[in-house]
Amino acid sequence: MNDCLSCIVRNRAICASLGREELLLLGKMGRRQRVSSGHTLLWEGDDAPVVANVLEGVLKLVTATADGREQIVGVVFPSDFIGRPFGVESPYSVSAMSDSELCIFNRDSFDDFASGHPDLQQKLLRRTLDELDRARGWMLLLGRKSASEKVASFLLEMSARLSDHGCRPGKQGVFELPFGRQQIADILGLTIETTSRQLTGMRSDGLIDLPSRREIRINDAAALREMAG
Structure with missing residues (x-):
């Protein structure tokens, strides 16, 4: 994938802090992938070999109990980031709620790239803190409202x-x-x-x-x- 400069979510995604040459380098590492509604991209507890930016569509983050009961713990939209950088296992399953398109990166390659770009790491940290705040609000919504x-x-x-x-x-x-x-x-x-x-x-x-x-x-x-x- 080499069209990062014209990406429709570039200004809102975590890679917004990168310069032209860095975007071109990152683009060579990624690929676009269509994900049909209902398809699961990552499974809870399994190795998470990829991370991704959402370009189009909506996906859900799901965790399950041992007896198979499921709970949606988050919903992601275009420009949101999914996957677990600098990790091994996925803490939740990721499934498409609508036909979606993702910009997918090999996790190890992305981790290596992020390690050399402090601005990108800062974006990841800010996104993680935003998700933490949203998760706390979600706990209140599901548990008390x-x-x-x-x-x-x-x-x-x-x-x-x-x-x-x-x-x-x-x-x-x-x-x-x-x-x-x-x-x-x-x-x-x-x-x-x-x-x-x-x-x-x-x-x-x-x-x-x-x-x-x-x-x-x-x-x-x-x-x-x-x-x-």
Whole structure:
């Protein structure tokens, strides 16, 4: 892959700090890969031979108990970084929630490259700290919030993140979710019936509109933030 200079997420990805020559060198190490919806890129507990920047699509990070029960512990969007640099095993499984495209690097080669570029290491550290903050918020959402608080929090975060990452924030405040209600329910640890009921109630109260099955318009962000707690 040699088109890092024209990459659509270059200014937001961890490699944004690199100069032209460094980008060209990094580009020679990487390759683009399409990942179909439902496909698993990395498995929890297995050797993690690759790391990647997300170019398009949305992927989920999943951990499982010994008896097979799964919990989504994170969702990644374009410009997000996945994988475990300077590590061996993947702490979670990584699966595509929508058709996605990744910029993939061999982990060992990436580690060697990062070791010689302090700016890139600093970006990795900042991204890790951001993920830690997000994980703490996720713990509160899953462990303590009610169904209405969960759905309101989710919509506010999706509005912010989809707009930030260019995932089709539509006209007049409408944004399109890259996944359906069953996947929303899985993310929030709710049933699809509860999720649908909460969305319908918010629409009835005038907080949101649902122009289509996956489109959301937030009409009253302040009220939604209050509901989110």
